[in-house]
Amino acid sequence: MTDDTATIDRADTSEFRSVAAATGEPVGDPFPVHGLSDVDAACAAADAAFDAYRSTDRETRAQFLEKIAEEILAIGDDLIVAAILESGLPRARLEGERGRTIGQLKLFAGVVRSGAWLGLRIDPAMPDRQPLPRPDLRLRMIPLGPVAVFGASNFPLAFSTAGGDTASALAAGCPVVVKGHPAHPQTGALVAEAIGRAIAACGLPAGVFSHLVGPGNDLGSALVKDPRIAAVGFTGSRGGGLALLALAQARPVPIPVYAEMSSINPVLLLPAALASRGAALGAAFVGSLTMGSGQFCTNPGLVLAVEGEGLDAFITSATEALLTAEASTMLTPGIHAAYSKGVETLAGKPGVELLARGKLGAGTTCGQAALFTTTAEAFLSDESLGHEVFGASSIVVKCRNTDEVRRVIEDLEGQLTATLHMDSQDEAMATELLPALERRVGRILANGWPTGVEVAHAMVHGGPYPATSDARTTSVGSLAIDRFLRPVSYQNLAQSVLPPELRDDAARDGVPRLLDGALDLG
Amino acid sequence: MTDDTATIDRADTSEFRSVAAATGEPVGDPFPVHGLSDVDAACAAADAAFDAYRSTDRETRAQFLEKIAEEILAIGDDLIVAAILESGLPRARLEGERGRTIGQLKLFAGVVRSGAWLGLRIDPAMPDRQPLPRPDLRLRMIPLGPVAVFGASNFPLAFSTAGGDTASALAAGCPVVVKGHPAHPQTGALVAEAIGRAIAACGLPAGVFSHLVGPGNDLGSALVKDPRIAAVGFTGSRGGGLALLALAQARPVPIPVYAEMSSINPVLLLPAALASRGAALGAAFVGSLTMGSGQFCTNPGLVLAVEGEGLDAFITSATEALLTAEASTMLTPGIHAAYSKGVETLAGKPGVELLARGKLGAGTTCGQAALFTTTAEAFLSDESLGHEVFGASSIVVKCRNTDEVRRVIEDLEGQLTATLHMDSQDEAMATELLPALERRVGRILANGWPTGVEVAHAMVHGGPYPATSDARTTSVGSLAIDRFLRPVSYQNLAQSVLPPELRDDAARDGVPRLLDGALDLG
Known part of the structure; x- marks a missing residue:
């Protein structure tokens, strides 16, 4: 999710040193290369x-x-x-x-x-x-x-x-x-x-x-x-x-x-949730967008909703919050440069309107947040609007109706996450959209923000191409x-030659196995 | 494991008909293409x-x-x-x-x-x-x-x-x-x-x-x-x-x-087994080699053993059996042509000796079995000797010692199977060779033949490249x-929106799940 080729290609290997992210200046002794x-x-x-x-x-x-x-x-x-x-x-x-x-x-x-x-x-x-x-x-x-x-x-x-x-x-x-x-x-x-x-x-x-x-x-x-x-x-x-x-x-x-x-992590604001708490969602969204200068694989780079009062309230609130968002140091000068260029390019796209920029930072490598808006029609006609800008930049896509929301979803590349903000009245619509989301993402979450990936058994941090190269x-x-595993089958091998855990006398300690097709906890 | 490009590339689509494998002649009505x-x-x-x-x-x-x-x-x-x-x-x-x-x-x-x-x-x-x-x-x-x-x-x-x-x-x-x-x-x-x-x-x-x-x-x-x-x-x-x-x-x-x-499915004859039943193994080997004109992905195309009386007895017996092996119709004229060419090429390789050919068949597309021998040194110096010849052709590689057996194994490409013929006195050697075999094959079998792939829970019909394109x-x-599956994670989704099997009230019917990391059979 980052692009820092510029920093990687340092030709003078005799001076391979730490670079202070805040200043872009080399510091400390050179490292052996x-x-x-x-x-x-x-x-x-x-x-x-x-x-x-x-x-x-x-x-x-x-x-x-x-x-x-x-x-x-x-x-x-x-x-x-x-x-x-x-x-x-x-x-x-x-x-x-x-x-x-x-x-x-x-x-x-x-x-x-x-x-x-x-x-x-x-x-x-x-x-x-x-x-x-x-x-x-x-x-x-x-x-x-x-x-x-x-x-x-x-x-x-x-x-x-x-x-x-x-x-x-x-x-x-x-x-x-x-x-x-x-x-x-x-x-x-x-x-x-x-x-x-x-x-x-x-x-x-x-x-x-x-x-x-x-x-x-x-x-x-x-x-x-x-x-x-x-x-x-x-x-x-x-x-x-x-x-x-x-x-x-x-x-x-x-x-x-x-x-x-690469992932832009669509956030869907469903109608009832938007009507009941559009303004609150806008402020919370900016919190997720700008955290850590937006330098997360799961940063919410796309917001989808049907136009109306709720979305207006969301946009007003998000715009206000973004205007006061502090800029913080980005990871490398190369990442900062790529972010600045990405925001500039988006701002110049036909049909894309800049809603707000965040505060300018004190340092030369601070990432100034950016919020854009566009229509579903414009989004669907320019695939580059769906490309990731790594950093605190996001685009709100105004849809005329639910059908346009669905069309934008179906037009998306593979993603790490999709987020649904929804109330109980939105459950039918969420259920209807779920199959299309499942086909495009690795994790679907409700009433939260995609940043913050729990390290757990039921987590998937992955998804269809180009979110990852292997959605499996x-x-x-x-x-x-x-x-990092692959199966090997052993046929008629003597007990002493078999791997220990496959022998008849293996100390199983509760390791599960499939015995003649049935689960056996031993 | 087959090569029949010749048959596939029939340009005249207006006459796409069944071809009788025995004669190579089109029969019946044309099929719509x-x-x-x-x-x-x-x-x-x-x-x-x-x-x-x-x-x-x-x-x-x-x-x-x-x-x-x-x-x-x-x-x-x-x-x-x-x-x-x-x-x-x-x-x-x-x-x-x-x-x-x-x-x-x-x-x-x-x-x-x-x-x-x-x-x-x-x-x-x-x-x-x-x-x-x-x-x-x-x-x-x-x-x-x-x-x-x-x-x-x-x-x-x-x-x-x-x-x-x-x-x-x-x-x-x-x-x-x-x-x-x-x-x-x-x-x-x-x-x-x-x-x-x-x-x-x-x-x-x-x-x-x-x-x-x-x-x-x-x-x-x-x-x-x-x-x-x-x-x-x-x-x-x-x-x-x-x-x-x-x-x-x-x-x-x-x-x-x-x-x-593609796989040549090495068969290893370990010393004690070879000494006690070299001749019997030779005859049984030819049975596996020539079954179905050798047209199996798991056909034994390579035999490895240390030279000596046991291997001599194996070769004598295998040669005798092969001389009387009946030729049977191959799958397509193209496969028959590729097989004939493969055998001819092998026969012309320096250091490769033809031990025997099987009987000539009555039809024009019958596959005449072929058995070759060579030394480990020759095998190691010409990688083409390790390429599959689809059909009833195999090569016996005489090794001077166990170390040469190991070197040939380590030189092999990925395979579907490896077979060990072994007695209890061979178990130490089998155990020593097992790690190298595991790294190269999908299935390791003892005292049988690789042809015949059981459809079961513990079967692997696969293996490292080029046996397959995905060893996993x-x-x-x-x-x-x-x-054909990939994982999707659902975070904080309402019960009614979750897939049925993930809901709290799912009718589990013994479907296993991992609950907070522990296996739960419900």
Whole structure:
């Protein structure tokens, strides 16, 4: 969801330093830059560690994830200070993000212990079946292999070095090679060192985790092309995600890419809700839009409603709130530049009216919020109005009737979320729109705001293309472990040769399995 | 696993007729050929039927699958007669294949009823949680959308019109558009009519299933490119599968392709087994190799063993058995031509020795079996020796020691299966080789033959590239339903708006769900 190619392409590798987000100025000592031989070494180490790591028992792996969480917390305030400097995000947000990062690791420790992800299935032999006997068949999920994870600019902790992709891949039994985001080398280095300490404390092979840093795209390209890498996790811009996808598909052996890329997260204001509380919704909407300078994948970039008094009240209230919205530092100078250009382009589109801009910030990289409006007719005739502007920019689309609302929904690309603001009188309309929304989004929420993604079992942070490159998965929540697994079937294997969890005498500890097609909790 | 481009590219569409596999001659009346407008109409109908079909209750959908099975059986012997003519396969095999096709449909009826595929998850709200309340989150799997299925040449029933891909997609709630294999238009038409009767009997929209037939690749290409198609199932040649994959990836909205393509299915003869029963294994091997003219995706095209008396006995016995192996009609003249060319090419490779050819058949399209041998050194120095020759051709690779066996395994591309022939004294070696095999194959079997794929819960008919285009799934067995599903999360939705199975008062009937992370059988 971000576009910061400008920051990534720093040619002078001898001066790869932290850049203070607030000033755009390099600070501190230069970081050593990794090269292609480091990519090779990291992938070789990951490949060599794979069989040993995937054969660790569940308790060992769970404790390893918990140890990473402990070591990250043990870094103390140095981590928060580095992240504030490099991302420009405020302390409270980063402390919260650290809590979320640790929570994710602990969630996956629990997932690993549960063993449900093993997907155990046993179809016992039927030696007397006619016309042919049935063999003994047993199935389990195994990890795909070493995973390349790309750190995200907008979550220096929760979607980066030890973020969701790393946690779910390690939980699945995959070694991880992280390509750290160039905007936060110091934050990434501190977390990578913490993971290294956890590896040592748990007696695991060092190749279970490697961290590569440097400017430019060469490192990342080489990583995705390395034949030992079996899957890719990415959160970033549409351009970046599609570039990695193309590299992965052009390999002699193509691999899955889980890229979370682009979403404008439509918010639907249904008639009764709009009539009863249009003004209150407008103010609350601006709170969600401008939080963290709007730098969330789930930022509400599109509002849909039928025109009338309710929508007028929403717009008036939102406009007022936006005029006084404070500008805050954006993640990188490149992201700030892309945001400013995106807002300028939208303002120049025929049929698009600027409702308000937020306050100008003090710093050169502060994102000034922007609110636009247009008609359904104009929106439907210019697909560029549906493209993401990463930052605190949103567009209110006035529809003449419910049919136009539906037509705009059906015209949308794939999205991470859709939000319904509704009262009980709106339930029939919500029910009618639900199938069209389900076909286009990964999460449908009511009477809230899409920002704030709960790390939970029933969360989906994903969705149809181009929200992600693979709608069959999620990048947040416990279901994410499935991304990095594939099934293997064992037929008539001797007990001693079978994987331990598939043997007749396996210590099951409540791990569920499908026995002859029926769920067996053992 | 087949290559019959020659047969598919028949330019004269006005004379699209059945071709008798035994003679290569067209027979019967010409079939109407579908055009691009038919592709458009089929996809429009599938798209229009999608929401209605996916909202059918589980019992309705299960009964529909059972009704298809019933209608296929009700066609009677006409179906078998047509399939014999068009495929050249013997009656007993086709009657067995019909039984398997019906069994698959019934298996998926049971899967649909179980409801486990819904993947229900509920994380109840925690309104008092600090610092932020947790919303109510509910998750279910929904079908991807209309699926394009390509009929296979080598299973005119079980992997074609109402085959595994169709059954699993319909079970998941996806309408299906089949592109029938041009080698069996009559067989396909009879099955498609049976599905049509089942749709009518169950009162479902006609667009739930469409059947397109014709020569050439245009129909299939248009189908994969149609924006309303959400996924593709294919069983066929590597070239064909990769062509569809490229089309799917180049779409404005890329879609998943499940292509089962190419595998030589290594058979490992471990030392103790070879010493105790080398000769018996040789004879049994030839039985698996030559069954059905070797036209199985899981045909054993590679044998690996350490040289010595045991392997000599295996080779002597296999050679003798092969010399008397009867030749039988191959599926199409194109497949026969590709097989003959593949055998000829292998015979001309340096370091490859022809051990024996089977009997010459009476017909012009009979496949004459072939057995070769080579050394591990030669095999490792020429990657083309690892390419599939579709038909009854296999190569025995003599290794000097266990290390060479391992090196050959590590050199192999992805495979559907690996077979171990082993005695109890071989268990240590099997255990040592298992991790390398798991990383390369979808199914590992002991003391049997890879041909014969059980339709079961614990089956994996899949494997790493190029065995398939997506190792994360299977094309046979109940797990195949997962291919056509993706997760959607519902946050704070009113009970009346939630999908029925996620409501508090859902009639659960034992459908499992994850409640706050714990399995709940309700």
